[in-house]
């Protein structure tokens with residue numbers, strides 16, 4: 001079972017000021033550009049981004065599996 005996580009937001013710290021910049025996973029898959037709250041525009045490292053998205057996907061899938069075990073319809 002795979003859950004679509006494209007609408008979820010990732011928080012990535014800005015390399016210039018350290019403030020968190022948020023962007024949805026769907027957008028980041030298309031273009032890894034983020035803008036922090038201070039207005040800095042930066043690109044997420046593609047390798048770390050890939051790992052972040054993979055980890056998020058695994059966590060959500062595990063959660064969904066556990067939920068479907070617990071809830072009986």
Ligand SMILES: [Zn+2]
Nearest residue numbers: 014017036040
């Ligand atoms: Zn910044």
